[in-house]
Amino acid sequence: MYNATPGAGGRSALSPGTFVLVVGVLLVQLGFLVSYIGAFHHPRPQGIPVAVVAPAQAAERLDRLPGDPLSVTAVEDERAARARILDRKAEGAYLMDPRGGTDTLLVASGAGGPQAKALRRVGEGVADDQGRRLKVVDIAPSGPQDYESLTAFYLIVGWLVGGYLLASLMGVAAGTRPARPGLGALRLAGTAVYAVLSGLGGAIVVDPVLHALPGHFLALWWVGALLVFGTAACTLALEAFLGVVGIGVAVLVFVVLGNPSAGGAFQRHLIPPFWRAVGEWIPTGAGTSAVRDIVYFSGHALGTPLLVMAVWAAAGAVLLMAGSVRRREPGLSLPL
Structure with missing residues (x-):
């Protein structure tokens, strides 16, 4: 005979791990509001x-x-x-x-x-x-199909979303931490292939399809590949050390902090000092600057944005491999 235990489902749903994750989601949501509204509610020229x-x-x-x-x-x-x-x-x-x-x-x-x-x-x-x-x-106008020079920002956001969604999918499907270095290397190889295809797709959309950023196909392709690989590798590394919480940390860095500070809707000299200080060191801002430098300024000042994205990519790859050899500590996972 079936005998249901009253309240068992409720106790499971309110496990400590679930509670911690819900609180984390709430904090990320509030951080999103603070970051976006704080950056954009009163834009004014500053220096x-x-x-x-x-x-x-x-x-x-x-x-x-x-x-x-x-x-x-x-x-x-x-x-x-x-x-x-x-x-x-x-x-x-x-x-x-x-x-x-x-x-x-x-x-x-x-x-x-x-x-x-x-x-x-x-x-x-x-x-x-x-x-x-x-x-x-x-003297350097945005293109006729690139209103307010916003295409660069939305292109970068699309690439970033693809990067951390790929890493999140890998974590859900195969576990957040590779069991051994070989599996970590395999994830990086798969990520590299995906990044090349993702960069190619973005370049196709903004050049031959929509003509929003025409004439720079190859350069945009490889900027996109580097950005997607770096975003995914960093997210994979965060998952390897923090479990599912690492996905939230990636969103916090790349979206909550990265988007409003990237110079998309309002450029860095129009937003408050905190966002102005961090924007160019996060892949979102570095990528946006790189695309604009390529399309409108003949690649001038491209070195720093590329270096920033390369450092994030290298750090993500190294930390993921380090996470794949780290012994799993008891109590680190958050049961759902």
Whole structure:
């Protein structure tokens, strides 16, 4: 005869492991809210690097505007100012014509539409205060199918999601920690194949299919492959040491912290200092910068984003292999 024990299912559902995981999910959710709203609720220009061609006194005034929206570097002429923007050493340039009544503002919307608009507002305010006119010239515009230069960010987010979902699937299907180094190496090999295919798919979508970022197919393919491999390898490593909790930590790093600090919707000089400080060191931000540098700035300043992504990839691979030889400690798993 079947004899159900009252409350048995309830006690199982409320096991200590389940409770800890639920609390962890709640904390990640609250972190998501704090991170996104904290980064985006009040964007304002803060220390945007700008080249200035103007008399010394005028350059000093620009550097001391209320709220410090600009960080000014004086240069000799328009050619030098353009070079600083295209070499990714400045985000814009203010060119004052002492003999005329019209100044020129150089911007680069390929680095981010909101930042270019913020520079325009600041420049118009400066010109109005001096009773002058302002001409705005976009010397590195975002593409006609790339509104506000947002495609780079969403491409990177898509690649990242694929990376940590692959790692999560491996953990669920085959266990979070490889039983021996050979199995860890096998996971890395499978991840590498997936990363190459994922990078290829993303490049196909943004180039020949949608024409959002045309003309850079091979470079985007391999940036995507590196990013996906690094994301997946790091997630696999976190799973090897933390079990299923490692998936949550990966989401915390790559999504909760990485997305709002990546320079997608609002660029780094428009968001608060914490997000500005961490963004370029997380694969989300490094990847977004790399894609924009490739597409709009001829690969200038590409070295640092690539190095950041390579370090994450190498660290993930090494830690996964270390986790595969680590002895399993009792009590580390969280029973569901």
